[in-house]
Amino acid sequence: MRIAFLGLGLIGGSIARALRRRGPDGPGRETPEVVAWSERGTGPRAALAAGVIDAVAAAPGAAVEGADLVVLAAPPMACVALLGRLGPDGDLGRRLARGATVTDVASTKSALLAAARTSGAPYAGGHPMAGRETAGFEAADGDLFRDRAWVVTEAVNEGDPARVRALAGACGARVVELDAATHDRLVAAISHLPLLAAVALVEAVAGGEEVRDDWGAAAGLAASGWRDTTRLARGDVTMGAEIALTNAPEIAARLRDLRTAIDAWIEALEAPGGPDADAVRRRLAAARRRLVG
Amino acid sequence: MRIAFLGLGLIGGSIARALRRRGPDGPGRETPEVVAWSERGTGPRAALAAGVIDAVAAAPGAAVEGADLVVLAAPPMACVALLGRLGPDGDLGRRLARGATVTDVASTKSALLAAARTSGAPYAGGHPMAGRETAGFEAADGDLFRDRAWVVTEAVNEGDPARVRALAGACGARVVELDAATHDRLVAAISHLPLLAAVALVEAVAGGEEVRDDWGAAAGLAASGWRDTTRLARGDVTMGAEIALTNAPEIAARLRDLRTAIDAWIEALEAPGGPDADAVRRRLAAARRRLVG
Numbered sequence: 001m002r003i004a005f006l007g008l009g010l011i012g013g014s015i016a017r018a019l020r021r022r023g024p025d026g027p028g029r030e031t032p033e034v035v036a037w038s039e040r041g042t043g044p045r046a047a048l049a050a051g052v053i054d055a056v057a058a059a060p061g062a063a064v065e066g067a068d069l070v071v072l073a074a075p076p077m078a079c080v081a082l083l084g085r086l087g088p089d090g091d092l093g094r095r096l097a098r099g100a101t102v103t104d105v106a107s108t109k110s111a112l113l114a115a116a117r118t119s120g121a122p123y124a125g126g127h128p129m130a131g132r133e134t135a136g137f138e139a140a141d142g143d144l145f146r147d148r149a150w151v152v153t154e155a156v157n158e159g160d161p162a163r164v165r166a167l168a169g170a171c172g173a174r175v176v177e178l179d180a181a182t183h184d185r186l187v188a189a190i191s192h193l194p195l196l197a198a199v200a201l202v203e204a205v206a207g208g209e210e211v212r213d214d215w216g217a218a219a220g221l222a223a224s225g226w227r228d229t230t231r232l233a234r235g236d237v238t239m240g241a242e243i244a245l246t247n248a249p250e251i252a253a254r255l256r257d258l259r260t261a262i263d264a265w266i267e268a269l270e271a272p273g274g275p276d277a278d279a280v281r282r283r284l285a286a287a288r289r290r291l292v293g
Numbered sequence: 294m295r296i297a298f299l300g301l302g303l304i305g306g307s308i309a310r311a312l313r314r315r316g317p318d319g320p321g322r323e324t325p326e327v328v329a330w331s332e333r334g335t336g337p338r339a340a341l342a343a344g345v346i347d348a349v350a351a352a353p354g355a356a357v358e359g360a361d362l363v364v365l366a367a368p369p370m371a372c373v374a375l376l377g378r379l380g381p382d383g384d385l386g387r388r389l390a391r392g393a394t395v396t397d398v399a400s401t402k403s404a405l406l407a408a409a410r411t412s413g414a415p416y417a418g419g420h421p422m423a424g425r426e427t428a429g430f431e432a433a434d435g436d437l438f439r440d441r442a443w444v445v446t447e448a449v450n451e452g453d454p455a456r457v458r459a460l461a462g463a464c465g466a467r468v469v470e471l472d473a474a475t476h477d478r479l480v481a482a483i484s485h486l487p488l489l490a491a492v493a494l495v496e497a498v499a500g501g502e503e504v505r506d507d508w509g510a511a512a513g514l515a516a517s518g519w520r521d522t523t524r525l526a527r528g529d530v531t532m533g534a535e536i537a538l539t540n541a542p543e544i545a546a547r548l549r550d551l552r553t554a555i556d557a558w559i560e561a562l563e564a565p566g567g568p569d570a571d572a573v574r575r576r577l578a579a580a581r582r583r584l585v586g
Contacts, residue, residue: 129515131516176514186507189497204486204553221484225487234585244577261493262555263552275541281530
């Protein structure tokens with residue numbers, strides 16, 4: 001079993017760490033040979049030095065040569081470009097082993113599925129639902145996906161979803177089967193909207209490209225509430241941008257729902273005759289119930 | 294030195310714990326006598342059983358009798374009502390020691406200052422900037438305010454801000470002097486807006502009083518990003534409501550800024566010809582810079 005990572009940052013590195021730990025542990029379990037390539041090469045070199053992978057490839061073609069499973073662990077738009085080259089006529093696809101499967105870990109799925117359909121790459125999409133605001137292999141953690149959801153989407157061109165389910169299992173994750181469109185709709189709500197809401201909150205309080213006059217004074221009063229609510233806005237910019245760009249309509253629809261909720265808050269606070277105490281209490285209580293049951 | 298707490302939940306309890314630990318430690322430092330009353334009495338009884346306070350008072354009048362410092366540690370509107378009774382002609386104010394000061398820990402300051410001005414209570418406002426989503430004395434932690442900001446506002450009616458500064462110091466906090474209006478404007482941005490943004494996010498994704506059809510499926514995919522971004526919406530409902538109701542105009546102004554930022558995100562994602570990649574990248578990068586410098 002040969003596994004090739006194209007991209008090896010926080011997410012790919014965490015999977016590679018889980019595989020390496022798992023390999024020698026499981027009695028009778030085959031230890032995969034793991035090779036990695038990335039655009040800048042820093043993740044693969046660090047992983048090799050840490051004994052987490054077996055080889056660093058100088059080019060993506062050398063990485064996928066003879067691979068049974070290719071894991072695209074780069075930002076979404078880079079994955080789309082790689083899928084375009086992983087079809088039977090592509091420069092990368094021609095080097096895959098017979099029966100190989102390409103999967104990925106990107107936060108959006110429909111754009112990647114469409115790219116695989118177009119190129120003919122043997123693809124079965126995946127999305128492990130965990131992350132951190134710290135990017136790069138240095139932050140990788142073999143327990144990152146333990147007990148977390150790992151979405152597996154529909155396969156095309158004889159990509160084998162069983163390989164993806166096995167990868168999720170090796171990381172201790174639980175598999176959730178969803179079609180790509182449903183994934184993108186749900187993840188827009190539970191993950192992409194919180195990201196852009198955090199960014200919008202920072203823009204409203206600290207300012208966007210122009211800093212607000214009172215940001216310094218306000219920042220001096222910040223406590224854990226501010227830190228947690230805005231944590232996602234500290235994440236990797238390329239990753240966030242490519243998520244937004246490859247799932248824009250679903251995210252925009254959720255942003256409209258958020259705006260509707262905010263408008264209703266403004267209305268409650270600015271009600272004629274003073275703030276609407278009943279509405280304020282009722283809405284805080286309802287939101288709390290959704291979270292704590 | 295006699296200190297009376299009116300209300301003894303997470304915040305009051307954390308102060309009482311810090312005072313108790315500090316008292317015997319500091320060589321030559323006077324150990325205050327601490328008495329507490331609360332509406333339901335559960336916090337004071339638990340604190341007495343834990344050896345954190347010296348006495349439980351059956352009524353607020355008995356608690357403030359002869360107190361040098363009264364700490365209002367109830368939700369904001371309850372504090373406003375108590376301040377109304379703590380003036381020289383009030384049933385509680387008549388029992389204060391000569392030279393006593395009333396302070397509080399509420400998250401809004403102008404409404405409390407106005408109540409003190411009206412009643413004549415000897416008031417110097419305070420706001421320790423820390424919190425948790427878990428309410429009640431059980432969650433109290435003597436380190437909650439260590440190295441955190443503790444806002445001290447203007448004093449009225451011979452309330453002594455030095456007493457409040459000493460209380461903050463005993464908890465390991467750093468004092469930030471602000472007038473009540475400035476406090477309310479800044480804290481609306483850094484604390485109250487994040488609370489309502491978290492609630493609006495829950496409403497948009499999970500539904501408000503009517504649960505959304507796809508909430509169950511989305512919740513199954515939730516990871517740490519969702520949990521952190523919505524953590525504030527798990528907090529105490531009465532506290533949240535009274536904060537919103539006593540600082541409504543400042544919060545509404547910040548909600549409008551948030552709505553402006555969200556509108557600009559919708560516009561960037563729905564730009565004619567496809568999402569505006571430059572704007573998306575530029576805005577994510579700018580927000581990240583505000584947080585990580």
